[in-house]
Amino acid sequence: QSALAQPASVSGSPGQSVIISCTGTSSDIGTFNYVSWYQQHPGKAPKLIIFDVRNRPSGVSSRLSGSKSGNTASLTISGLQAEDEADYYCSSYTNLNTHVFGTGTKVTVL
């Protein structure tokens, strides 16, 4: 099972929006609506920010939103803030009854 493909890095100025793509296959993202996103600050454990493609856990900013089309999922960060600077990982359930993570994207706030 290959890792889901994400851009290595994206950047934006404060207040702007950035979109992180996550491309899989028909064995994972294309078939299941079990896509989740995680935010990881340096030296910290990942934190769930989106589940089931587009749902936010309680306490997660509404500036974060998720979507999916075909084999590709996306995370949009609107109104970029300094605290959004972190690594972001997508994940999907697969037809092998397992999980696969994305390669990770570093978000830089200029």
Add this chain to the structure above:
Amino acid sequence: QVQLQESGPGLVKPSQTLSLTCTVSGASISTPGYYWSWIRQPPGRGLEYIGYIYYTGSTNVNPSLKSRVTMSVDTSKSQFSLNMSSVTAADTAVYYCGRDVWDSWNFDLWGRGALVTVSS
């Protein structure tokens, strides 16, 4: 609130077995609907799913690691464990335990992580 905490040796010799335990506090490990999982992250790299164990003892392991990984659960101690045999330097990573939510398949809780270095 529910917390997870990894524990175990931080240094393991090549070809030996890596053993880690995750202690769950603030909730019962026997609560239906949660799978207790292991995820790892080599230094400077991305996340890799290792597998999960249910409180009944049933397991699911990443096919790429299946030949070397076993997991167990001790509900009386609210702990679950990971054993990985025949380790090499490539197994050096931060190992996280996490809670996987059934029918949503996301990791809603994570431990702080434990760095395990494989070196002689």
